[in-house]
Amino acid sequence: MRMLSGLLRKFVRNGRMRLYDAAGALHEFGSGENGPTVTVRLHDKALHHKLAFNPELIAAEAYMDGTLTFEDGSNVHQFLELFSVNRSGLASAGSQKLLRRAWRGLKRWQQANPLGAAAEHARHHYDLSTDMYRLFLDEGLNYSCAYFRDPDNETLEEAQRAKLIHIAAKLRLEPGMKVAEIGSGWGSLAIQLAKCGAQVTAINVSPEQLKISRQRVEEAGVGDKVTFFERDYRELDGKFDRIVSVGMMEHVGVTYFDEYFGKVRDLLTDDGYAMIHAIGRMTPPGTTGPFIRKYIFPGGYVPALSEVFASLERVGLWACDNEILRLHYYYTIRHWRERFAENREAAKALYDERFCRMWEFYLSAVELGFLHGSNMVFQLLLSRERDAVPIIRDFIVDDERALVKPKRTRKRAAE
Template sequence: MTITSSHPSVTSRPQPDPELWPGLATIPSGPRARVSAAIAGSLLRAVCRRLEIQLVTPDELPLPGLPAIVVHDEDEFLRRVGADGLIGFGEAYLTGAWDSPDVALLVTALAARVDQLVPQWMQRLRRVHVRREPRRHRNTVTQSRSNISHHYDLSNDLFALFLDPTLSYSSALFEVVDGRPHGPLEAAQHRKIDRLLDQAGVGPGTRLLEIGTGWGELALRAAARGATVRTVTLSQEQLELARARVDAAGLADLVSIELLDYRLLDGQYDAVVSVEMIEAVGDEYWSTYFRTVDDLLVPGGRFALQAITMPHQRMLDTRDDFTWIKKYIFPGGLLPSVEAIEEITRTETQLSVTDRLSMGAHYAETLRLWDQRFCDSVDEVRALGFDPTFLRMWHFYLAYCQGGFAGGYTDVQQMTFVKDAHERTS
């Protein structure tokens, strides 16, 4: 019996256009690829047994509610995984060599026990096998614009299809019912924004700087409180739509939006807010980022940060790795750890942490809703000019990230800092 995904129009097997998807055009071949595929097959079967993941063919029906991998082309699947690890795992999904009735459930199972996926002796050899992040992805002042454009300038219309009316592209903060995030996405996005503005002390007359405009919802809500807002972005598409939304709201006298790198900012502000922008900074520039915020804040000023994070040791182990997400979604991206943020701000700035809220389960629910809306809008996505391989890529990206938060591999934090009077120690 053939497996049908819950979103068949997204997950049907495409034939990637070699001009649009050159990295998918060639399946690894040769003696080394055969050996690597054999090793990958042994590891995959062991992992599936240990994690109780169903590994089936298209003629088998997996049990509902349990994670499953449906293998359509075993040779291609294992060759890609053997040659390129998790990048190959994702690429084999893009080509349809494997599928799953529920990608997020599968990734949740993998993420929850990620340290047990391969034997310890193989983990010690990861530096030999895992690819390094290309130097061309470094987040210099000149390169950051290109890295941001790769993702955020795809199409405003695309993002509008799966985001809620606020166009907020970051974790929402839901009500918690019976221990689980629950409620309408739009209200949860407003709750997230309002909490950040409250933590930053934004009110009438506040001089607010926002680093990372998005599509302008936070700036709109801050201006509605009577704040004067300067907000900067590196996305031309976001800039244009955010300006249009501010004009439509009649708040252009309170909100200034600029296409500008955070390192080129000047002025003095009572508050700074930055929502899920630090992930695009890169670890070599984290000190620059926090020093810049420190320099721009007046004494006693407040900084509200929302950041996707990962455990500290995992961040240290993987920060130079080239991953599927970095290759296809966020070039140059890197998730910090809470420890890294606290260490830099403690030793290099006058910023002191006064509050921290962990929201990982809320991001899993946010992503679930985004993925559901995206999969329900595939006809509209196609009408925008995106091909079937893109549909699989975007669904995999949203479900992959959902699984990461649900399985505890990643988290998201709201952190509040106050600029105090002590001097820098370095």
Template sequence: METTQSPDIVRPYLNRTHTSRSMAQWLFDRMLRRFRRGSLQVEYPDGRILRYGDGLSRAAVMRIFDQAFFPKVVAGGAVAFGDAYVEGYWDSSDLSSVLRVFALNQGDVGLAKRGLSMVHRFANRMHHMRRRNSLSGSRDNIEAHYDLSNDFYSLFLDRSMTYSSGYFDGESGLCLEAAQLQKIERLLDLAGVGPGDWVLEIGSGWGALAIAAARRGAQVKTITLSKEQRDYAMRAVAQAGLSDLVEVALEDYREQDGHYDAVISCEMIEAVGKEYLPSYFETIQRCLRPGGRAVLQAITIPDERYAAYCRSCDWIQKRIFPGGHLPSPSAIKRFVRDTDDLELQASHSFGRDYAETLRRWARRFDEHASEIDALGFDERFRRMWSYYLSYCEAGFDSDMIDVRHVRLEKRH
């Protein structure tokens, strides 16, 4: 027998839903009214258009399509804000500009930036902690991101297949491939790599740095936990005629020994995890000969935000880089100081170059949307990656994160 609910029963539920969404929208509006930097225009589902911020620059435009956006984001904070974009609750024709305004005002939005729900925050933190970078966990975490397919990465990276910040050094007209090769040569120069040197690279990528080091006459061992990267790098090394100078190994950094003149690690420290940073620097110390140099390219988070960052789980950690952790400059100094023989000799930041790198990746990513679909990835995946690239671009542009070259030397 078919049954129906009485309107008198349904109406209070609908009223409560409407009231909770209206309250959430009010809270969201109150949060945005605290913005003091940049300009943001929000087009609400009911047709209203409101502006927030200082009004001194062209407004970034955000369009919200669904009233369900408000309780989701007010409860879940920044992680839910990213998820809401992926799920189509809101959109923008210039996503990075919207995220830049939010990044610039992060210190002004108080509790709302994390969300009001302690349950959400606790669940996100537990999710992150379950993806610790143990020997087995590291392999799983690396495979989750880097083994999506080499064909996928080739659609938006440059021809060198370099997946880290380029180094433009003020040359805005430089093409991305040239900026990447300039970065690689700078890392090798900082490490003093030359003919006959033995080099350990922690984090192979797709082999570009190992090939460049071998072309200088160095003997290189490069390690990765990604099978896709290992296979690609081995082919690239063979095609370059350098197989006698380069070993590509599917190994964890903690398993390394030997004595090298130089250790180079380009944007691998972010995959180590906070609790394993001591073992990372101990490995570098163990593998360097006395007088040897280590050079890192590291994404960092400002010292003043580091303690809060360590207690939380952000959208990138939850959706893109499982087990990821950005150290602060002071944390790097502390872990280096805690080793017996390593000495930090120089550090140079170039965060705006990463913002430019990400802009170019995002442009190429959008241009190749149909090819990405043809590889079997759906619209949700594309929106997630578009958000990731724009999120990071905004972070570097607003100094919420930075990238730096760090040079170390082993004293004895």
């Protein structure tokens, strides 16, 4: 326990950790102030040194395997909150500095997403049962950051519909416009854009998502306006008035940013523009955490804005607008985590207890990353020509109100 105790003494500065080691001895760390008090029990002596070496990965695996448990009313979310409010202390520990240096050295290898491998990485996550995703997503199966105007009073469904309208407003669509959607999820955005009059070509590498998407566009009555292809973004050809990509750039990998943005540039008409929605970080370039990289999003990476804009400079695209959504994803994932907890037994019936623990760890970790960490979401408007996007942002609000108004009018008429 000596190495682990030394790490925890440096690490736990806020809140308190009460730790029972594998022999049953109690150790306490932290002041108990400015954070939760969490009681942890270790059931495997090997964890004493494994946790000291790589706590971010080993703690997750130990919880998944049941060799790290909680007592006195503590739970995994409080445990990760304790990690979250002490993240600077963990990063400053000598052993963790060396580990992070090694991760940075392997960064490009960890994010290798050539054709073929990129699809395998995406399917690892997105080809899970759609029934499982229905347990915690909104009715439209939107698996990306919602758009909250009033987080305390809006439902997840309302915030996700607002996100779709917000994006459609930014695209300023006209009937007959050709739109390419790179990474189409379960089809909700394609349906929204088609209802705005666009002809949508949507690509995805997940057969499971494509199957559901094709069913949904038919049910929505826009099957003649949306075409889905199982295709990597590098395999898409043609010219489009608009390009939209939501929650997909995180799977590109920093080595491929120029290829990704270069493809966006080449697919756009001269007077067209693209809307890219992705998770970013407000800190300098880093790496993907070991648990997320191994179990959740292999090949994934949340970029620093400096990496994004440097690539745009190299490929010659205008950054016409950038909106930063800071806490919107925190509110979104909080809904997901709470819904997953409510439907945990159904998830266990689909998979197993270990899967449920992995998913609990994942949802709590990413939620807290948007609350206490450096993560945020950015929405970029990009074009080949400087005047493709209106020179002031008023059009976004104007078009958004125009898209919302018909629904309100119909509601009043029904009353």
